[in-house]
Amino acid sequence: MTNNEFSHIFGEGKVGKFTVRNRIKYAACCVSNFNSRDGFLTEREFARDQVIAQTGASIMTNQGAYPDTSGEGKAYHSQLCINDNKYIPGLQRISNLFHEHHAVAIQQVLHGGRYGGIDLGYCVQPSDTPQTLKHFRPPRAMSKEEIQKAIADHALAAERAVKAGYDGVEVTSFLGYLMSCFLSPFTNTRTDEYGGSVEKRARFMVEILEALRKGVGPDRLVIIRLNGTELMDEYGGNTVEECMEIMKIAAGCGVDMISMVIGWHESRQGALGRDVSRTEWLHLAEKAKKYIGDVPLAFGPRLSDPWEADKAIANGVFDYWEICRPLLSDP
16 A cells, blocks of 8 residues: 555544544454463564554554453453553553554453453353353353442543543444443343433443543543444344443533444444445444534454555545554464
8 A cells, every 4th residue: 555545544633632644443352362362462462562663553452351360351361451550551552662663552442251260160241131151151240339439440441541642542332342231231231320221221331431531631642443333133232322422421521532332242233244344334433423513533354455455534534544454363
């Protein structure tokens, strides 16, 4: 790719108080399992990150780290951890690496929720909705005290990310992870202030976003990843319109960017396979822009074609091309 050929992808952009040199965001990707079982960065993982950092993306997102001390948020055996200050030195090596390559460095915070508790005999979510995929742990409904603890854990994670030199944090609220479990009527059947209407189901998200902002301060970035569609209609999940309303609520919380994702891990409809058109989900990005106002939208599901991405940015369909697999396969 050349800058002249893809003038919009390689055009300057603005996110919060940061000016970035292009419209490429590297998506947090947890595919290696190279970290230690107790959540520390390893030399093998750092070597992988060194290659990815050279891709030239102006926004680099480090893979998701779980924020809680119980291990309920741990989604896979070698997931990074950010629940203690002892993890800061390893995380700082990554932020320094990203900065060396002139990228904005973002740390993702990922609580596995329905897909967590990998080392435990259970997982946590807002209600005890049974698993549809039996290899995940049996769910347990969270108490209000546990909800408040989860919010506090995210705030502390944000503070540690700042201490580790990151320019902001990104929180996962998609694919069936903890926050998306609160958002979805499939996994949230609560009758208290955290369940019911879209606004009540979004309360946990709002309080998390407020906690993250407090943790990073006004000058760093808060990014949220949200579903444009869950593809969970058969289970009674959120409709597209509800997903859009949730994005609108998030935008109203003062986030600096919204990243759109498609589907849940449990979705029976494919979102990224070869049988799905590369432009299949662009209409959802275009729809989301009408709900989120001036908040930058990052998008990339199935869109591996740079010509289509450049055209979409030119037409205002989305603002940043968020990619992972293309940069992994051909850095």
